[in-house]
Amino acid sequence: TRSTRPQRMLKAVQKNATKGNPESVISAIDYFCKHSEWAMNVGDEKGSILDSVVTEVNPSTVLELGTYCGYSTVRIARLLSPGTKFITLEFNPANVTVARQIIAHAGLQDKVTVVEGSSGDLIPQMKERFGITTFDFIFLDHWKDRYLPDIKLFEECGLLRKGSVLLADNVICPGAPEYLEYVRNSPRYENRYYPAHLEYTKVEDGLEKSVFLG
Numbered sequence: 648t649r650s651t652r653p654q655r656m657l658k659a660v661q662k663n664a665t666k667g668n669p670e671s672v673i674s675a676i677d678y679f680c681k682h683s684e685w686a687m688n689v690g691d692e693k694g695s696i697l698d699s700v701v702t703e704v705n706p707s708t709v710l711e712l713g714t715y716c717g718y719s720t721v722r723i724a725r726l727l728s729p730g731t732k733f734i735t736l737e738f739n740p741a742n743v744t745v746a747r748q749i750i751a752h753a754g755l756q757d758k759v760t761v762v763e764g765s766s767g768d769l770i771p772q773m774k775e776r777f778g779i780t781t782f783d784f785i786f787l788d789h790w791k792d793r794y795l796p797d798i799k800l801f802e803e804c805g806l807l808r809k810g811s812v813l814l815a816d817n818v819i820c821p822g823a824p825e826y827l828e829y830v831r832n833s834p835r836y837e838n839r840y841y842p843a844h845l846e847y848t849k850v851e852d853g854l855e856k857s858v859f860l861g
């Protein structure tokens with residue numbers, strides 16, 4: 648039967664990227680998305696903003712919601728200090744399989760744990776299953792209507808500390824209006840909007856950074 652887009656993306660990485668070289672994996676995926684098939688990776692423009700925020704935070708604990716094929720997972724993992732705890736959650740088992748292979752091609756498999764399941768089920772399990780007390784950095788890039796329930800879950804589960812940084816993709820396209828309204832109207836967050844474009848297009852999009860104030 649016909650292959651899937653993530654499977655074709657994996658083939659492009661295995662063919663064009665150098666094993667153990669995260670930069671070449673990132674470039675191979677961006678090339679595939681620009682010249683072969685669009686895919687919903689955060690992309691190079693927003694990816695550079697993600698890089699700058701991760702570097703600024705220099706987190707000891709990281710959570711990504713929405714692994715997809717592992718593009719942003721590789722972008723984040725390549726910047727982390729040794730010993731950093733990095734967990735990424737993906738709902739779709741076929742994406743988990745592809746992502747693990749792309750992450751391994753980059754040589755970053757020991758830096759990150761890919762967990763299959765829904766964020767609503769897994770977030771309350773973070774402490775018991777992974778020994779996490781709080782997250783220093785969280786990247787939200789999963790279902791856009793899960794951003795708001797999941798940030799509330801982080802608060803309820805005590806997974807945020809004073810200074811925890813949340814970075815949300817796609818707050819304009821496809822959009823996360825309820826999430827934006829919540830963080831921008833809450834006295835518990837300090838926010839900054841980074842204007843950009845939907846990956847590999849000229850369509851307006853952006854990232855919202857929110858710092859938890861405790």
Ligand SMILES: O=C(NCCNC(=O)c1cc(-c2ccc(F)cc2)cc(O)c1O)c1cc(O)ncn1
Pocket residue numbers: 687688689713714715738739788789790791816817820821845846
């Ligand atoms: O995480 C799951 N899907 C990907 C979430 N991400 C997106 O939906 C996403 C979409 C777009 C996008 C933008 C314009 C357009 F025309 C089409 C798609 C861009 C992005 O940058 C995303 O991140 C998921 C799946 C599932 O079956 N169950 C639980 N979760």
Ligand SMILES: [Mg+2]
Pocket residue numbers: 687688689788816817
């Ligand atoms: Mg996205």
